[in-house]
Amino acid sequence: MRLTIPDIHLLKKEGKKIAMITAYDSFFSIYAEKAGIDMILVGDSLGMVVQGEENTLGVTMDEMVYHTKIVSRNTQKPFIVADMPFMSYQISTEKAIENAGRLIKEGKAQAVKIEGGADFADVIEKMVRASIPVMGHLGLLPQSINKIGSFKVQGKEYDQAEEIFKSAKALQDAGVFAIVLEAIPYELAKKITEELLVPTIGIGAGPYTDGQVLVVQDMLGMNENFSPKFVKKYLSLEKMAVEAIESYKNEVKNGSFPTLEHSFRSKNKETISLYSFKN
Ligand code: KIV
DSSP: OOOOHHHHHHHHHTTOOEEEEEOOSHHHHHHHHHTTOSEEEEOTTHHHHTTOOSSSTTOOHHHHHHHHHHHHHTOSSSEEEEEOOTTSSSSOHHHHHHHHHHHHHTTOOSEEEOOBSGGGHHHHHHHHHTTOOEEEEEESOGGGHHHHOSSOOOOOSHHHHHHHHHHHHHHHHHTOSEEEEESOOHHHHHHHHHHOSSOEEEESSOTTSSEEEEOHHHHTTOOTTOOOTTOOOSOOHHHHHHHHHHHHHHHHHHTOSSOGGGSOOOSOHHHHHTTSOOO
């Protein structure tokens, strides 16, 4: 049975941490489920970690639906949240509801996530009224990269911290079931977490949020050149993968792969005798 919003809320109530990770394909979804992850985020970060783009802005609704379908098809237990990509919810409430509905109906996500503060309270309220559960996302908003200039910590100064705090309250009032807090000082994340009834999920927001989320490629060390302070690398997968592929290449070149151990045999001597093929 899939986890539900009441299950997620119970974790906060009981002071138990919520573990969330991103996934976009079948194998990583299966690994996440086997590892006992509570929530999977099909993030628009797929633009960067799957498609190799420099930001998330080009990700389309069709791509989000495609990846969400794969993740939901390959899991039974984790609660699945799908990101609403850039310009899928900013144009009009009607468009936002229609697009969010696709992630639920076609992608089979249990909820959608949208980036933005109090300005989006109205659209969130209408989505929730249409029975589409919404996760908020405050702090560093990757879809605002052209406005903010770089992926940097938000809310270090009082005014911006206050704005983020007020937005968290506004999103809760609008009906979000949880809020991602990205790249904000841990003191601010702690204050928001203590004040809100809905769970906070941190990424680069310190240890005091109700849960944590990381991009799976980051925590597995799939990009040696990407080592931000907030990511703990649990594996050096880039190094391991390159070494393995290099060993394969060397063995192909020197003829030590494949051996007969990795080869198929003919059925019997009679079959082999047929190999005196005639044209
Ligand atoms: O798209 C994503 O993976 C996200 C996380 C960084 C929270 O929004």
